[in-house]
Amino acid sequence: MKKKIFPLMVAGTLLVGCGSSSAVNYSSEVSDGDKAVITIDDTKINKNEIYHYLLEQYGSSEVLSLALTYIADQEITDEDAIKAKVDEKVASTKENISTSLDEYAKQLGYADEQAYIDGIVTVGVKQEMLKEKYIDENYKALVKEYKPKYLKIITVDTESGALSLIDQINEGADFDTVMNENSGSDAGMVTTESTSVDSKIIDKLDKFTKDGLYSKVIKTSESKYAVIYVYNSDQSAIKDEIKSNLASISEMSTKMESYYLKQYNFDIYEEAIKDEIKEANEDYLG
Numbered sequence: 001m002k003k004k005i006f007p008l009m010v011a012g013t014l015l016v017g018c019g020s021s022s023a024v025n026y027s028s029e030v031s032d033g034d035k036a037v038i039t040i041d042d043t044k045i046n047k048n049e050i051y052h053y054l055l056e057q058y059g060s061s062e063v064l065s066l067a068l069t070y071i072a073d074q075e076i077t078d079e080d081a082i083k084a085k086v087d088e089k090v091a092s093t094k095e096n097i098s099t100s101l102d103e104y105a106k107q108l109g110y111a112d113e114q115a116y117i118d119g120i121v122t123v124g125v126k127q128e129m130l131k132e133k134y135i136d137e138n139y140k141a142l143v144k145e146y147k148p149k150y151l152k153i154i155t156v157d158t159e160s161g162a163l164s165l166i167d168q169i170n171e172g173a174d175f176d177t178v179m180n181e182n183s184g185s186d187a188g189m190v191t192t193e194s195t196s197v198d199s200k201i202i203d204k205l206d207k208f209t210k211d212g213l214y215s216k217v218i219k220t221s222e223s224k225y226a227v228i229y230v231y232n233s234d235q236s237a238i239k240d241e242i243k244s245n246l247a248s249i250s251e252m253s254t255k256m257e258s259y260y261l262k263q264y265n266f267d268i269y270e271e272a273i274k275d276e277i278k279e280a281n282e283d284y285l286g
Helices: 002-016 047-075 079-095 101-107 113-137 139-146 159-170 175-181 235-247 252-263 271-280
Strands: 036-040 043-046 149-156 185-190 225-231
Touching (some): 036 047, 043 047, 047 252, 047 271, 079 113, 101 113, 113 139, 113 252, 139 235, 159 175, 159 225, 185 235
Antiparallel strands (some): 036 043, 149 185, 149 225
């Protein structure tokens, strides 16, 4: 199993690098760091060498993981809600693997099914719930930032063609019918981070304030012309749906992590690890 192989991997890697100076200078050490703990032929590997190897291989990611796990444990305390989501994830995993969950867990290096559930599933569920809590507590600010709007879009080659479609709809033609006849689409919820919608339409999100046909043609970045229909402009009734869509924005997890790490005054005293974390995302540290 992985956990049994790991010490040999460490020893082998350290032996390969023996005698060469590390590219990273760590300021922290373990007690009795010069004490040899592995001997192979004439080569000795001491506690500090193993400690620094682990820092170099797993330091920044493991530190962040531990910090965020601790924060989630403090913030997410509804045991019934946690159990319900964990049970749902476990059931889904069992449906998508070809072996038992216990055997699957052992293949990943865990002692048994429960160790996997505790170490992976429950931790992941709490992180998802922490993101949900972040969105709920910062909902107004996030809506202001990402400007979610529900749009249907028809794109045509000429401005005159787009204006003709607007005239047809204003004269009573059904928008969905016109949309289907002109290969348009329902884009669903569009935000400032949407990549499937033209940037020139994204730039106009603030203008889409009420349901119905937007009165102006929008020239796209590809020099085509878009006709826009807005719906669900009263977002009070679909708040949960908007929250769910906000949670799917790629950068939302990072924003949540930065927010809570600052709330908990997260800091690192090993400068090399601190530099790694800053390089990954300087917002993680205040």
